[in-house]
Amino acid sequence: MATPSTRDYLLLAGELADRAAVCIDNARLYQDARNTAVTLQRSLLPDLPPQQAGLEIASRYRPAGTTIEVGGDWFDVIRLTEDKTALVVGDVMGSGISAATTMGRLRTATSTLADLGLPPTEVLHHLDKITAGLEQYATCAYAIYDPHRALCHIAAAGHLPPVLMRTGEPPEPLDLPTGAPLGVGGVAFQVTTIGLAPGDQLVLYTDGLVETRHHAIDERLDLRLQLLHRPDRSSEETCDRLLDTLRDPDDHDDVAVLIARARPWPRP
Numbered sequence: 001m002a003t004p005s006t007r008d009y010l011l012l013a014g015e016l017a018d019r020a021a022v023c024i025d026n027a028r029l030y031q032d033a034r035n036t037a038v039t040l041q042r043s044l045l046p047d048l049p050p051q052q053a054g055l056e057i058a059s060r061y062r063p064a065g066t067t068i069e070v071g072g073d074w075f076d077v078i079r080l081t082e083d084k085t086a087l088v089v090g091d092v093m094g095s096g097i098s099a100a101t102t103m104g105r106l107r108t109a110t111s112t113l114a115d116l117g118l119p120p121t122e123v124l125h126h127l128d129k130i131t132a133g134l135e136q137y138a139t140c141a142y143a144i145y146d147p148h149r150a151l152c153h154i155a156a157a158g159h160l161p162p163v164l165m166r167t168g169e170p171p172e173p174l175d176l177p178t179g180a181p182l183g184v185g186g187v188a189f190q191v192t193t194i195g196l197a198p199g200d201q202l203v204l205y206t207d208g209l210v211e212t213r214h215h216a217i218d219e220r221l222d223l224r225l226q227l228l229h230r231p232d233r234s235s236e237e238t239c240d241r242l243l244d245t246l247r248d249p250d251d252h253d254d255v256a257v258l259i260a261r262a263r264p265w266p267r268p
Contacts (some may be wrong), residue, residue: 058261080117083148087143087202087258141155201238238259243257
């Protein structure tokens with residue numbers, strides 16, 4: 001016959017077992033939700049070819065490490081008429097499956113608008129209205145590269161400016177108006193034009209690369225430039241270097257990186 005103390009131990013053991021079972025179930029549900037969001041996000045991102053007209057392309061996407069806060073970042077490279085190329089990086093505010101779904105809609109809309117041959121400011125203007133209709137906010141950097149003129153036209157909507165890496169010069173963030181995020185509505189966007197000589201690189205990225213909960217943003221931006229101070233690296237190596245150094249396994253935001261290096265192009 002069980003003594004009172006033995007019965008107490010059995011009751012305690014039963015309660016511990018029940019609580020452990022609930023924790024295990026919650027962990028499985030959490031992991032299932034994260035896997036679903038990551039799978040959806042990756043399925044919506046492009047499988048980019050390494051070469052475009054006059055450009056060498058490298059890209060990376062990395063989801064948040066230990067949470068379900070994934071799904072908002074995207075990148076794209078879109079072939080346009082007259083050998084031009086559109087370069088896109090964006091970040092939907094929010095997380096999870098909802099953000100991934102919105103990202104997919106904006107990426108599809110961006111591709112459609114790009115096919116119409118619209119300039120960067122017009123593309124962002126239309127995306128602004130679409131995002132507002134979805135009752136969401138997002139940031140975006142949109143660029144069009146013309147290899148015949150070796151010119152790149154860039155506009156941003158609340159997005160961190162790309163970094164320009166010129167041969168023989170230190171990397172520097174582009175001085176361009178960042179504008180308001182998509183979804184604010186009624187805000188004009190401005191375009192900046194830069195020249196890209198063969199070997200020059202344009203580095204676009206989302207804020208998950210440099211923003212953390214434990215470091216000052218200025219410190220992270222400086223470290224970003226230090227890591228880019230090696231133009232002899234390939235674009236693929238640069239992507240890996242940025243992510244391996246700036247990202248921690250437990251970061252709470254996903255990140256997209258897109259690097260375009262200008263290649264020699266025959267002039268008419």
